[in-house]
Amino acid sequence: DQQVKQNSPSLSVQEGRISILNCDYTNSMFDYFLWYKKYPAEGPTFLISISSIKDKNEDGRFTVFLNKSAKHLSLHIVPSQPGDSAVYFCAASATPGNQFYFGTGTSLTVIP
């Protein structure tokens, strides 16, 4: 029962263009969402979060958008850089409880 879904296992983007990674969830109780970036043989690194009271959060080149009615969030990276090549996971939780449900990840390749 995958409550958080990332339907695109992989994505390739040219350097300098926008990368858009998508995530869908099924549990309407989720109200806190995060994106993590993961390199091989390392743990996930926190990138950016958003709570359900907002529909957008921006941090430098990274912007997360939340559409609660569609139960959809997306991560925009612009401009994309080769160092952004990694696996990106979205995660969601319903507070209190703080158990995070992770998607299966999208592997982003930024082509120089």
Added chain:
Amino acid sequence: NAGVMQNPRHLVRRRGQEARLRCSPMKGHSHVYWYRQLPEEGLKFMVYLQKENIIDESGMPKERFSAEFPKEGPSILRIQQVVRGDSAAYFCASSPGLEEPQHFGDGTRLSIL
């Protein structure tokens, strides 16, 4: 400013042996979480602990698996009588409190022969 430390990074066990995975949270973090990642899958929550207490173990198998976070020392994930299906990457994360991002260690890769 050490991050979440996990050891060992790689652990090889034969079927039937015990595996002990250790996690030292970031300084100031009292919340610890364990996740398992099977090949080609995302991270699956296993257990959430605060000092000396298990808060949520809904993701942990009922048999053979146990976790603790003692008052002193690291959090331990213990797997008894390991089987081939236990082969996975086990990640530990910590946070300073609820509604805070979790910071992950680099994981322990467990291989069962």
